[in-house]
C-alpha cells in the first residue's frame with residue numbers, strides 16, 4: 546500500500562540532490578506527494594513537478610513568513626495557476642507569531658485572501674500555525690461559511706480542544722515528524738483522538754526528520770513511513786490500516802478519488 550505525504554517542499558534546494566530518488570519512488574511505487582508552494586516561484590515550480598508526474602500534486606499559495614514582501618503581482622501569479630487541475634490545494638498559508646518577519650495584521654489580510662480563494666475555487670486550504678493557536682481557531686470560526694471550512698491543519702501540534710474545533714469545521718489534522726519525538730507524549734495523546742476519516746500524515750520536508758532518523762538531513766517524503774508507524778502504534782491499529790486510512794483521507798481532501806489510477 547503506497548504512502549501519501551500530504552506536505553513536502555519538493556522545490557526546496559535541500560531536496561534537490563534527492564529529487565531523482567523521490568521521483569523514482571513516486572513513479573514506480575505510486576507513492577503520492579503534495580508539493581507545497583510558499584511563494585509564486587515555488588508554487589509554479591511545484592505545479593511543473595506535478596504536471597510531469599501522475600502521483601505528484603501541487604498547492605499554490607503565499608507563506609505567512611514571507612508575506613511582508615508580497616504585493617498584488619504575487620497574488621496574480623497564484624491566481625494564474627490556481628485553476629489548473631493539478632493544483633489541488635490553496636497554500637501554504639496561515640498565521641505565525643514565532644517569526645516576526647511580517648506584522649500580524651498583514652498576515653491576517655493575506656490569510657483571509659487565501660480562505661476566500663479556497664471557497665471560490667472549492668479547493669482545500671493548507672494551513673500553517675505557529676504560536677498563535679487561539680488566534681487561528683478564532684479566525685477560522687469567524688471566516689467559516691455555514692460552519693464549514695475545508696482544509697488541512699498542517700504539522701499539527703495543538704491541543705485536543707483546538708483539534709476538536711477544527712474537526713467540527715470539517716477540517717483534517719495532519720501530523721508530521723514532531724509527533725514521533727520523545728518529548729511529544731501530549732501530542733500523541735491528541736493524535737489518539739482524531740477520527741479515522743480525518744487524520745493525515747506528512748513530512749514537511751526538508752524540515753524535521755521523524756524519529757529514529759531525526760539527525761538525518763534533509764527530511765525526505767519516504768521518511769513519512771516513520772510517522773505512520775508511530776501513529777499506528779499510538780492508535781492501536783496496524784501500519785497497513787493507518788497507511789490505507791491516511792491515503793484515502795488525502796485523496797478525499799484533495800478531491801483526487803476520480804483521478805486515481
Ligand SMILES: [Zn+2]
Nearest residue numbers: 552581637749
Ligand atoms: Zn510547509
